[in-house]
Amino acid sequence: MSLISPIAWTPNHGVRILDQTLLPGEERYLEITTVPGMAEAITALRVRGAPLIGIAAAMGVVQGVGPEGSGLSPDLDGVEAVHAASAVLRATRPTAVNLSWALGRMVERAERHGTGPGLRAALIAEADAIWAEDRAMCDRIGEAGLELVPDGATVLTHCNAGALATGGKGTALAPIYLAHERGRRVQVIVDETRPLLQGSRLTAWELQRAGIPYTVIADGMAASRLRRGDVAAVLVGADRIAANGDVANKIGTYGLALAARAAGVPFYVAAPRSTIDLRTPTGEHIPIEQRPPGELAELGGRRLTPEGAAAWNPAFDVTPASLITALITDHGLLPPSGLTERLG
């Protein structure tokens, strides 16, 4: 299986990233060798997906430190340069938890090592560790969800929670990739996921690369597709899971969960333990990011709405725990209830 890697080191420990804004039309890689270059790539969504952003930021910090362990700006020593890089990168996507967490690890590692020879190598090692842990997390989610994707299964997914969003096999797509690796025949139905089309642009593209058959549908087709009775399961990712099991995920997930329930199709949410936020009591306490109305107003330079049209454009919705069959986590399958007792 040719699983796409959206990020890589270059031989000199610059960072090669796949520019996800150009998919699926063009597969273009950028080589990033400066901190502002990585900040731009994250801000412009060239790298996206909370786990992948954390990895990219860690690799971006390395770009601020020279081979001798000094800062690349003449007035900063090595540790100061790491602090400065971290501040620039943290400001790119202020709400992404993984970003802040990964940068915190890089700063801590720099302070432990100190300015001087070996600092750059230590930072490279820390970024590699963050990446490796993410890859292992994806593998464990894949193992936990493997039983839900039997030979011959058709599964439905929403948005992109795959290799393009993580350092490994993804979250929702991990059980699908693992089933495919084990020789099971799997088919995937891909919601296009308006407005930003992460399903039709990104999930479709990475499944095609991996040789897994898929079919794209408009989001409004999912209810009638599920009703046909031949879909084994719905698998989606999560942006935050509250203590009571309510799940915030890409807008459209809640309606999809209602359609799955009406059709009697099990509905699974795949996410690492770190996505479960026990300090958030219920879904009502999860802040929902509102995005610019322009995402609904035009596409590729073509106007889709009249000039001056109002639009409502929340990035996420909340699916109540009662509609979720189970969580697929790096700690195994968990029921969406009793998370505090089990994990707190």
Next chain:
Amino acid sequence: MSLISPIAWTPNHGVRILDQTLLPGEERYLEITTVPGMAEAITALRVRGAPLIGIAAAMGVVQGVGPEGSGLSPDLDGVEAVHAASAVLRATRPTAVNLSWALGRMVERAERHGTGPGLRAALIAEADAIWAEDRAMCDRIGEAGLELVPDGATVLTHCNAGALATGGKGTALAPIYLAHERGRRVQVIVDETRPLLQGSRLTAWELQRAGIPYTVIADGMAASRLRRGDVAAVLVGADRIAANGDVANKIGTYGLALAARAAGVPFYVAAPRSTIDLRTPTGEHIPIEQRPPGELAELGGRRLTPEGAAAWNPAFDVTPASLITALITDHGLLPPSGLTERLG
């Protein structure tokens, strides 16, 4: 209120149509003075909406007959020319029931009158009658549904069942226009309606023209919007209603009905009596048109899916009668059950 008229006579009884394929970016009118010109406009979806297609075809037949009541081709007399025009126009959209019905009326009127002076005037009168009946049907649906749109109401709609689809106020939008005319403050939430965007392109445009405030959302946002608790009703049109009250309508309607039920929001289907097909026992017997996968693959020349992507693209889905609060018809509000007893 400035209600858009998507069709009109020119002073010489040519036909002026609004080219709906260019909306919302451009408001361009075409003057059609030949039968093939009208056939092209219907085939290319420049005029669309089942009621409007019937009216346009009737007005198109007039273009085949000269002022003296003879055919415009030298070898056809007037009645023969009407038959020929009808055959050309009928072939444009073979599944639209109104088209066939309107052309049948035009042929019958021509045969009743015969070739000779006054034929063209008789055909113009028949087309005007078809148009006037459609306008009256819209008004009756508006009256029947007016009580569902109180002052201050926010309603949600899907696709375009408005002035751009009929010869009058539309079906689903008729109660909204009437409430607005009566001075009630109304707000409309408009599903963009992928893949062809009849909501964001057409419904938004005609509501803006009429001065009615609206907000566009992606189809996947409707469930979470309805859950906020401030939407008075969902109003949609219908393409066919089975004897048991199941409704075929634009893809996405079924998922919207599930979301409305989950949120406790009443769900209404507006359609003339002629849309209720008592010979179709249930929704399972309604054939669902499959449209080309390309509608999901690109937009405005921009690729949305990888080359070679498979897509499933049904034009309609079926909403079971159990999810429908009532039908809004030109014969008043009807429950979706017991239609055969009431109308048969």
